[in-house]
Structure formats: C-alpha cells, structure tokens
Amino acid sequence: xxxxxxLKDIASKLNMSISTVSxxxxxDVSISKATKERVQKIAGEWNYIPNEAARHFKLNKTFxxxxxxxxxxxxxxxxxxxxVEEVAAFEKYNVIVSQSHEDIEHENQIVDIMIxxxxxxxxxxxxxxxxxxxSFRKLIDIxxxxxxxxxxxxxxxxxxxxxxxxDGAMKAMEFLFKKGHKQIAHFMGPASMSVSQIRxxxxxxxxxxxxxxxxxxxxxxxxxxxxxxxxxxxSLMKLKSPPTAIFTFKNYISLDVIQYLKKYNPxxxxxxxVVGFGNLPLFQYLDHKPAASIDENSYTMGIEAARLLFSSxxxxxxxxxxxxxxxxxxxxxxxxx
Amino acid sequence: xxxxxxLKDIASKLNMSISTVSxxxxxDVSISKATKERVQKIAGEWNYIPNEAARHFKLNKTFxxxxxxxxxxxxxxxxxxxxVEEVAAFEKYNVIVSQSHEDIEHENQIVDIMIxxxxxxxxxxxxxxxxxxxSFRKLIDIxxxxxxxxxxxxxxxxxxxxxxxxDGAMKAMEFLFKKGHKQIAHFMGPASMSVSQIRxxxxxxxxxxxxxxxxxxxxxxxxxxxxxxxxxxxSLMKLKSPPTAIFTFKNYISLDVIQYLKKYNPxxxxxxxVVGFGNLPLFQYLDHKPAASIDENSYTMGIEAARLLFSSxxxxxxxxxxxxxxxxxxxxxxxxx
DNA sequence: CTGAAAGCGCTTACAG
DNA sequence: CTGAAAGCGCTTACAG
Numbered sequence: 001x002x003x004x005x006x007l008k009d010i011a012s013k014l015n016m017s018i019s020t021v022s023x024x025x026x027x028d029v030s031i032s033k034a035t036k037e038r039v040q041k042i043a044g045e046w047n048y049i050p051n052e053a054a055r056h057f058k059l060n061k062t063f064x065x066x067x068x069x070x071x072x073x074x075x076x077x078x079x080x081x082x083x084v085e086e087v088a089a090f091e092k093y094n095v096i097v098s099q100s101h102e103d104i105e106h107e108n109q110i111v112d113i114m115i116x117x118x119x120x121x122x123x124x125x126x127x128x129x130x131x132x133x134x135s136f137r138k139l140i141d142i143x144x145x146x147x148x149x150x151x152x153x154x155x156x157x158x159x160x161x162x163x164x165x166x167d168g169a170m171k172a173m174e175f176l177f178k179k180g181h182k183q184i185a186h187f188m189g190p191a192s193m194s195v196s197q198i199r200x201x202x203x204x205x206x207x208x209x210x211x212x213x214x215x216x217x218x219x220x221x222x223x224x225x226x227x228x229x230x231x232x233x234x235s236l237m238k239l240k241s242p243p244t245a246i247f248t249f250k251n252y253i254s255l256d257v258i259q260y261l262k263k264y265n266p267x268x269x270x271x272x273x274v275v276g277f278g279n280l281p282l283f284q285y286l287d288h289k290p291a292a293s294i295d296e297n298s299y300t301m302g303i304e305a306a307r308l309l310f311s312s313x314x315x316x317x318x319x320x321x322x323x324x325x326x327x328x329x330x331x332x333x334x335x336x337x
Numbered sequence: 338x339x340x341x342x343x344l345k346d347i348a349s350k351l352n353m354s355i356s357t358v359s360x361x362x363x364x365d366v367s368i369s370k371a372t373k374e375r376v377q378k379i380a381g382e383w384n385y386i387p388n389e390a391a392r393h394f395k396l397n398k399t400f401x402x403x404x405x406x407x408x409x410x411x412x413x414x415x416x417x418x419x420x421v422e423e424v425a426a427f428e429k430y431n432v433i434v435s436q437s438h439e440d441i442e443h444e445n446q447i448v449d450i451m452i453x454x455x456x457x458x459x460x461x462x463x464x465x466x467x468x469x470x471x472s473f474r475k476l477i478d479i480x481x482x483x484x485x486x487x488x489x490x491x492x493x494x495x496x497x498x499x500x501x502x503x504d505g506a507m508k509a510m511e512f513l514f515k516k517g518h519k520q521i522a523h524f525m526g527p528a529s530m531s532v533s534q535i536r537x538x539x540x541x542x543x544x545x546x547x548x549x550x551x552x553x554x555x556x557x558x559x560x561x562x563x564x565x566x567x568x569x570x571x572s573l574m575k576l577k578s579p580p581t582a583i584f585t586f587k588n589y590i591s592l593d594v595i596q597y598l599k600k601y602n603p604x605x606x607x608x609x610x611v612v613g614f615g616n617l618p619l620f621q622y623l624d625h626k627p628a629a630s631i632d633e634n635s636y637t638m639g640i641e642a643a644r645l646l647f648s649s650x651x652x653x654x655x656x657x658x659x660x661x662x663x664x665x666x667x668x669x670x671x672x673x674x
Numbered sequence: 675c676t677g678a679a680a681g682c683g684c685t686t687a688c689a690g
Numbered sequence: 691c692t693g694a695a696a697g698c699g700c701t702t703a704c705a706g
Contacts, residue, residue: 018685019695020691035692050453050684072418116386285592285619286622287625288624355700369675372676394700
C-alpha cells in the first residue's frame with residue numbers, strides 16, 4: 001500500500017486544522033458552508049479516500065458483522081447471506097462471511113478471528129455438531145451481540161431466528177394426509193440439533209391429530225450423507241408394510257431417497273411421495289421431484305436475523321440484552337409439478 | 338464493545354513496559370524466556386485478545402483480501418471462493434466476499450468500499466457487462482494488487498487466472514465429433530465477455546480441424562436467462578436441418594436447452610447431445626443430463642488466483658508488477674451417465 | 675535483555 | 691465558526 005492522501009495533507013494545503021477538515025468532510029453543522037466547499041473541492045481533486053482502518057481503531061467500532069455459516073454450497077444458506085447483506089448494506093455495515101464446513105474446531109477458530117478483528121456483531125448458523133456454546137458465550141461476555149439463525153441452540157438464553165419448524169412439519173404432514181397417506185415415515189436430522197427434535201415433534205403431533213399410531217420403525221435418524229439415507233431406505237423397504245410416503249428433515253435427503261428408489265425400487269418412485277424442508281432452485285430441472293417442499297424463507301430469516309442483531313447492537317447497556325428474543329419465520333408449503 | 342484487556346494492562350500488572358509485553362507476545366528473540374513466560378501466563382489468565390483493528394492501523398496493512406464475485410448462488414463461484422479461502426487461511430489472511438449480482442454499479446461500489454477498508458489485495462470475477470476497467474485501475478494505482486479470474490478482462494495488462502477456455506471448447510467439440518455429430522450448434526455467452534469470444538474461437542477451430550463448414554445460423558448469443566435460451570432454441574429447431582448437438586457456453590444454458598426440448602421437442606431430448614462448461618454437483622440428480630461437461634476446476638482457479646495475488650503483494654516495488662501474469666488452468670472433459 | 679518515545683489517521687470534547 | 695490537544699492500542703527503531 002502506498003500512503004494515501006490524509007486529512008493532514010488537505011489541512012496543510014488549505015492552511016486549516018485537521019479537526020476542521022475532518023468536521024467539514026463529515027458534514028458537521030458547526031463548519032461554515034464556504035469552508036466545507038473548499039475542503040470538499042480539494043478532497044475531490046486529490047481523490048481523498050478516508051482510512052477506515054484508522055476510524056475503526058479510533059471509534060473502537062469496525063462497522064462489520066461476522067456471519068458464520070456451515071457451507072456456501074448449500075443454497076439455503078446463500079439466500080440467508082443475501083438477506084443479511086441486504087440489511088447490513090442499508091446500515092452501511094460490511095459483512096464477513098466464513099464457512100465452518102460443519103466442523104466444530106473450525107467454527108471456534110472463526111469466532112476467535114472475529115473477536116480479534118473486533119466485529120460489532122455476529123450472526124451464526126451453528127454446525128450440526130455444535131453442543132458447546134462457550135465460544136459464543138465468550139462473544140457475548142465481551143460485548144459482541146450474537147444472533148443464531150436456522151439452527152437454533154438448545155439454550156433459550158440466546159437470541160435466535162428460526163423457521164416455524166413445528167408448523168412447517170405439520171404442513172408437510174397435512175399435505176401427505178390430504179393425499180391419502182397414512183403410512184408416513186420420517187427421516188429426522190441429527191439428534192444433536194434442536195431443529196431435528198422440533199420437526200420430529202411436528203411429525204408426532206400431526207400423527208396424533210389424525211389418530212395414526214406412531215410406528216417406531218418408520219423413524220430414522222440420518223446425517224445428510226447419501227450413505228446414511230440409503231441405509232435408512234434399505235431398512236424401510238424391507239418392512240412387511242413399508243411406508244407410502246416419507247417426510248424428510250430436508251430436501252437434500254429427499255433427493256437421495258428418490259435416487260435410492262430409482263436405483264433399487266423403480267416401481268415405487270412414482271408412488272412414494274416425499275416431502276421435506278427446503279425449496280431448492282434446482283428442482284425446476286428434475287423429472288422426479290419431491291412431491292412438495294416446505295419453504296423456510298431463508299432470505300427472510302437472514303433479514304430478520306440481521307435486524308435482530310442491529311437492534312441488540314443499538315442497546316446501550318448489556319443488561320437490556322438479558323431478555324433474549326426468539327423470532328419465528330413462517331414456512332410455506334410449495335407443491336411441485 | 339466493552340474495553341478489552343490491552344498490552345498496557347498487562348504491562349502495568351507486571352511492572353514492565355508495553356514494548357516488552359508486545360515483544361514477548363510476538364515471540365521476539367530479544368526477550369528473555371522468563372519474561373515471555375510471565376507475560377504469556379497473565380495474557381492467558383486474563384484472556385488477552387489482541388486488537389487487530391489497532392494493528393491494521395499501525396502497520397497500514399489489514400491482512401484482508403477482497404473477493405468480488407457475481408453470484409454465490411452459482412456453485413461454480415463458491416468452489417472458487419473455497420480455493421481462495423484455503424490459500425488465504427494458510428497465509429493467515431482474512432477474506433471478505435462480496436457479490437456484484439452482475440451489476441456494474443454495485444461492482445464499483447464494492448471496489449470503493451474495499452479501498453476505504455484498505456484491503457491488501459483484490460480478486461475479482463467481473464460482471465458479464467463490465468467494460469470500464471477504471472475502478473480496478475484505481476486499485477492498482479493506489480498500490481492494491483488485483484487478480485482477475487474466470488472472466489478475464491480484454492486488457493492484457495492485468496493479472497488473471499482463467500480456464501484454458503480454447504482447449505476446453507475443443508475438448509467439448511472433440512467429444513461431440515467422436516460421437517458422430519457434424520451438425521453442431523454453439524450457444525455463446527454475451528459478446529461483451531472475452532471468455533465468450535475465446536470459447537467461440539475454440540468452436541471454430543474444432544470445426545476447421547474436422548473440415549466442417551461453419552453454419553452461421555448455428556451460432557446464437559444468449560445472456561444466461563432461460564428466455565434467451567428458449568428463443569435461440571426455437572429459431573434453431575425451425576431450421577430445415579437443425580443441429581444434432583449443441584455446445585453451450587455453460588451448463589446452466591444446457592439445462593435450459595434440455596428443459597426446452599422436454600417441453601417442445603420431447604422426441605429429440607434423447608437424440609440431441611448437449612455439452613457445456615461447468616460440471617455442477619446437481620447433475621447427479623438429473624434424469625436428463627448434458628452428455629458431458631467441461632470441468633473448469635474452479636477450486637483450482639481460486640487457489641491459483643490467490644497464489645498469484647500473494648506473489649504480487651510480496652513484491653516490493655510496484656514496477657515489478659508491470660509484467661502482468663496470465664495463468665491458464667487446464668479443463669477436463671467429464672462424460673455423464 | 676528492557677524501556678522510552680514516536681507515530682500510524684482519525685474523532686471529539688473543550689476552549690476560544 | 692475554528693483549532694489545539696488528547697487519545698484510541700499497537701509496533702518498532704533506537705538508546706541504554
């Protein structure tokens with residue numbers, strides 16, 4: 001980096017003090033119109049670019065949000081990133097996005113880097129294995145507000161924005177019941193994630209509502225890898241009376257279910273209905289789609305998460321943050337074909 | 338932000354100077370082992386976290402790269418982001434990723450923000466419409482090195498990393514010729530992009546090599562929207578003798594071509610072979626895939642771009658950067674099914 | 675091996 | 691309406 005033009009350079013050129021130049025450029029009311037114009041003219045001609053690094057240091061504020069997500073290859077998270085960036089841009093904030101790649105250690109490292117860089121706030125979708133919340137607790141202790149989204153932590157003392165998962169699960173089930181299904185399996189996400197539990201509860205509630213007995217062999221926990229889904233499918237299809245429909249934790253699992261059927265039970269691929277969370281753009285290209293998706297509105301979740309973060313950043317005293325906020329974004333049933 | 342522990346706090350606790358504490362923590366050889374241990378002990382107990390914002394300011398270096406890409410929803414770019422992050426992490430650098438959303442004005446804004454924040458270097462895949470390079474020229478003038486990737490600028494005085502596009506195009510064509518096609522159409526990208534031209538040249542060269550006359554009505558310029566691809570398809574299929582294969586600028590176009598055929602020419606969907614750039618992960622779920630993909634190794638491109646950037650950042654004098662470097666990453670043909 | 679001092683570029687409370 | 695001064699937390703050349 002070459003040395004750029006500084007306030008001092010402009011000040012000495014115009015025989016003014018640095019303070020006056022600073023105030024003139026920031027539009028301070030105390031500065032005369034004439035002075036402001038002289039300063040702005042030179043600043044423009046000399047192509048003055050303020051050194052934000054110096055401001056950050058002086059103001060003890062970086063105007064930067066940290067955003068931690070598991071994986072950018074999952075478009076669900078990219079939509080949320082877009083929501084966060086939208087709000088941040090409006091507030092003249094920068095966003096640094098980091099991927100944890102579902103790795104706890106890496107997640108901790110990222111938090112550490114964000115503290116060192118003194119971000120003003122953090123938004124995070126935790127990894128599927130995160131159970132120790134101490135690194136996030138540390139952020140809050142230091143005075144950096146944190147908002148969780150999509151994957152809410154078990155501890156309710158944190159702020160979070162999530163989909164209305166129970167309602168979404170019930171919508172999915174309602175859709176399947178309406179299509180006449182009674183034998184509905186559920187592929188739940190890792191039990192370590194609270195979202196998995198909540199979606200499972202929605203499944204159970206829907207069964208109860210329709211007076212269908214819960215069948216334990218219809219419930220499978222998967223870890224998002226095709227292998228685990230294939231294994232679950234294989235044990236399901238071996239049952240005397242296999243399910244006629246499957247409600248999945250998310251539609252990437254649905255895709256693997258459909259792949260499995262295409263390979264091993266091609267006769268069933270058009271009879272077994274699959275519904276899961278996540279309305280992915282790529283569905284438009286598929287011949288065999290999930291029957292429906294529960295759209296979580298991840299863009300909206302990003303927006304809400306950022307708003308919640310800004311509102312807690314604007315609170316003066318940390319005491320006010322004691323009342324944690326939980327925002328639920330409604331889900332929408334999207335029927336395909 | 339609460340005030341954190343500073344070097345001064347540690348220094349006064351231990352009755353040392355701030356300089357000694359600073360040097361102890363950075364492992365300076367001049368500091369005695371005993372002192373280092375005492376300092377590290379307190380730093381650990383008090384949970385000292387260095388203020389990077391202060392270092393950035395002091396050192397006039399932010400240890401941060403700016404990465405500008407058109408769109409994170411395109412997984413091609415996400416893979417490149419991962420490559421850049423890999424190298425950056427190794428060099429202990431942060432990366433701030435910003436999306437231009439293919440919008441020139443937004444791209445200029447991002448460059449401006451990156452200058453203000455004094456990033457140490459910038460990697461960019463320009464929008465499909467970028468023709469005015471002055472904002473990037475400005476970066477370089479200020480002393481911030483820039484590396485372009487994927488979409489290389491026309492002006493050869495810039496550093497860039499691109500796929501070996503001509504070779505990739507020829508590989509695609511070679512594959513189609515081997516399958517017996519002679520009537521091969523080309524859907525080229527926006528003429529404003531140099532990559533479009535180069536891939537087109539590969540197409541022409543391959544035709545020449547196989548002594549096939551270029552048929553002007555087989556060449557269509559599209560803008561990546563389904564509408565423009567549909568329009569091109571419709572005029573193609575009206576020809577007396579339509580093509581038996583299509584080489585596309587990229588495989589998102591191929592997907593739209595296949596969608597078009599499924600809708601309007603279902604008989605041809607299995608006879609017309611489509612090949613394009615970009616090996617997308619989602620292909621595994623498709624029943625009707627492109628016949629093959631040209632894999633651009635975008636992850637590798639990200640790696641190479643970051644390496645090139647670091648090497649120019651390490652050059653002392655800007656004069657040394659006058660010799661711009663162009664790196665070509667080989668493409669690979671991937672046959673589907 | 676340790677420390678005093680300067681300084682990075684900015685903002686702001688205060689004095690005039 | 692303008693300016694002098696302090697200070698944000700760190701690093702580093704220099705002196706001892």
